[in-house]
Amino acid sequence: QRGGRLQVWFRKPVKDPAIEWLGRLAHSPAGRPDPKPFAAFTPKPLNSRAHSDALRLLPDEDCAVRIGRSKGWKALPTRPEHEWNLTTDSAAEPVLLELFSPLPAAAPRGFALLEPGEKESIFRGIVEIPLRANRPHRLRLVADRLPADATVELELPPGVVATEQTRTASSLSWVLDVPPSNKVLRAAVRVRFRETGNSVTLPYVTIGPVELATTAQSVIQWLGVTGHADGLTLQGARPATLPEIQPAWPGEADRLRRANGTLWRLTTPGGTAKVLRKKP
16 A cells, blocks of 8 residues: 555456455544535556446445435446445546435424224324435334234335334334435334234334434324224323314324314323223
8 A cells, every 4th residue: 555545466367357345434523514425436457448347335224325426327226225336337436425414303203093993903103203404314213012913014205215124023113214305204104903802002103313222212292092992091191182283283183083083192201101991
């Protein structure tokens, strides 16, 4: 190595050599503005009339990335996970990446709808989180404390890509790649389950930076109950009125009004009721 140049020799002549460079980029010091540019240089062989370059970018989970410059490069189909693949057959300039800090702009909030049924109940946890403008985000969405044998469906806006990361007997976790056009992310987790006995624990729904642990507290603050709700009582919640949620959740308030449902403010630590019971 001499200055910024690293010279590599092969032990014997080769017809089609391949060199793989591996490295890590540390996070920039706190307080530096986004984005943080990084040029992905690739090695250039000397005394060669033609060559091609291939760049495969797979950032860490907590790194939101945008391609800032890629003139002369062609994007190849990517894999399901958070990854970019680019190639060039000319002496193109290095791809310029823009790295963004992982933290969202504000705290999330949540609303859940519960529709108890005689044979099957449906829980739909809705979360909203404000995002910084004109930049991509990487977030983790967690559904925890799921009933046994529950069926879970994820609802996302167009353009948001979800990668399932972990699955256990009682929880599911996704990493969400959110494009820069989204100012607010609204996502929902729909859980279908059968009641066993006379009680059921309501699920947690959590969203935030990817470092978020699955044990984090739920962001659900309100619960609306519709359907076969006769004889149901909630522990860890107090009755509420629709005007309390009208400014923040107008659509959900209107749905509860039309369905003649009931509204509850969750008061237990973590913002979710512990137990839903049916009176004997």
